[in-house]
Amino acid sequence: MGKVHMKVYRGNSEGGELKDYNVDVEEGMVVLDVIHKIQATQSSDLACRWNCKAGKCGSCSAEVNGKPRLMCMTRMNTFQEGETVTVAPMKTFPLLKDLATDVSYNYEVNKKIPPFTPKEGADWHWEQEDVDRVQEFRKCIECFLCQDTCHVLRDHDKMGKFAGPRFFVRIASLEMHPIDGEDRVPLLKGEHGLGYCNITKCCTEVCPEDIHITDNAIIPLKERVVDRYYDPLRILWSKITGK
């Protein structure tokens, strides 16, 4: 492929800028390879996260030419000949250094989700089709690209009020587990702020695991909230029964 012109963000919480690098690119390289090459030959202190280089760990998230992507799964030959390739950190999260951001918010939200709680005396046998949907959600590699994309977090700064698509996927995986007995619907409506989501589907578009975040997780969860809190019959029923 020859020489490629790269612009890579360099900086920390105090500020920074895109820096120019010219890199020799060989056949088959992905963006992460180019970043590694810059580290090895030009700037050994360029910070970025990665682990697997195979799209399995969700560490190498960044914005490549403005699009939220896994660097290890973005081939260099998907860019035009002569095109400048810009690599910047995820914008939604506070910057630590260069391409590494502070994603601790996600770990805090996760802690607040009540864990898997099997029903008493549950039958531990079930069919594949009973768990196909749950397994779709459990494919999540926690790349947080959906969190990065979602405008509720990105533009409206609702951290602390809105869990974000990744965690709706997580909650859905628990709520739809055949024998889970915990009830997370009140949390969804309250603390996790599911109501802020206006189903733009941007999260689904960037998910590298092709999880149908909106259609399969968020919408069914919203239905559960509506059924619980806004269905007049249900409200009447719960007033009568006290449940």
Place this chain on the structure above:
Amino acid sequence: MSDNYQSFDYDVLVIGAGGAGLRAAIEASAAGCKTGLVCKSLLGKAHTVMAEGGIAAALATVDSRDSWQQHFCDGMIGGNLGNHWRMVQIHAQQAPDRVRELEKWGAVFDRTSDGKGNINVRHFGGHTYKRLAHVGDRTGLELIRTLQDKGVHSGIDVHMECTIYSLIKDGEKIAGAFGYFRESGRPVLFRAKSVIVSTGGIGKIYFVNSNSWECTGDGFALGYLAGAELADMEYIQFHPTGMCWPPSVRGILITEGVRGEGGVLKNNKGERFMFKYIPPKYQGKYADTEEEANAWFQKVVVEGQKEEGVKERKPPELMSRDVVARALWTEIKEGRGGEHGGVYLDIASRRTPEDIKKKLPSMYHQFKQLADVDITKVPMEIAPTCHYMMGGLKVDPETQMSNVPGLFAAGECSAGMHGSNRLGGNSLSDLVVFGKLAGENAAAYAKKQKDLPKVNEGQLSALNKEMNKPFENGQGEVSYKILADLQQVMEKGAGMYREEGLLDQCLKDLEGLKARLEKVSAEGNRMFNPGWHVALDLRNMLVVAEAVARAAKERKESRGGHTRTDFTGYSKEFAKKRILIRDKGGKMEVVREDLPQIPAELEKELVDAHLLKPEILKQLRGEA
């Protein structure tokens, strides 16, 4: 310097948050110990996340003939009797409970299709029966996420992106660990009554490898430098099926599941060559003609018949990894390799595109995205890749404690379980079985200690100074150059095939690299600085590399993952020995030690049950 570093006190400190570390921390915390967990990456990103094919346990949900005894025999034969038999036994007996426990904690395994709704299991190399519980081809992700979610609700303190640089001792006993936060570069001390090392593998010392960046052998070196003994360091698994083209993906793993689902190996003439390479230990167990192998495939894989009623034997592509990797190497060396120096793995002509996408989704993805290859249409080109370290810290099988009081090890960085060759799926089960044991015993040990051990301030300042050295070395070499050279030195000198002369050269080259590392320099400052991190990791990698080369030189025979071109075949002398490496006055000492043998009673029981064959035992013991 006490105000310059942070300090935390624990009963039990766990270093490493892969499957083994997480399981250990959960157990220690459940035992009522104040538990800290440290890892180099973010939580949930450890190398375990990459595991694909499954977790081995004799659940017998698909083949009722399976038993812990059979799992035990498969492990011992797979390891060519180089294993510590007791670890293999504990593992085989406890793995089913550990898998069911994962399910109780929320793991969602694939189910059987017989209407009974059990955990489904699949075939993998060297396992007599279907035995690997799995979740498509992302079992490691399921394991780590399950343990992670269990862990964060267990009251464990997690310190992410924190690297341990040195273990700390109080006299003979372990006292804690010292390291730095990757983000800030700030030093940190963890004082602890007991420490569990579960830092994973060593793959990064080779150029072609399937491992994550974290696999720099830290635990091996931390233990060694603190006086712990290493065992079996010559036993490295080269996995037969790594990607080999384009260059940037070289070494990335292709799961054995491809062969489990019917994939076959072919050379450049289109021959299915594995029939030529069935070693005596597997004769009679695998199909020796293509017709037989195809009939088995049709009945068992395509039609899903119960294997118990099928008279044909499994295809030889499903033999253990050491055997398959050597066969591949021979084909390539003798000129029957493919365009890019590999051989072919063909699933396209065996299964429908729909089946392939359903059964092997991430393989389909991986090739499509990284190599522009559609595996439902054409064969994959593959070559061996450094994958797994069988050797590691020598531990007591019952407690997982090393020879350093209070220092425990579990997972890939401990030795004994897999002998000279690990069977696929036996690692994930190893992590949860021995992770639990390590957690339990480290907790018990901690409870016996009255006070927190003492730490010598002077030692900490010295360590911090040592860590800072790359910034003070002036205009030296960058760490990445030394790393690249190390990887080449190991490929050439102590790779898949070894020889006295090459090993000597390798050891010499390593001395040269050590001298260069003394002068390595890092630019910038201590904040999130990968060049500096690599410089510090290199100390560990060089310790491991030297241990590998020395142990490989000592074992003058070929066994499993250790192949000597100058000493082919099993030797009687070495069959019952294990090679230890330990520190003696700053130099590596190589020691041969007796390897504990299967007790006569157990051996007789297994022979009488036709699970072990005396002639195979003889052969592996170099007596035939």
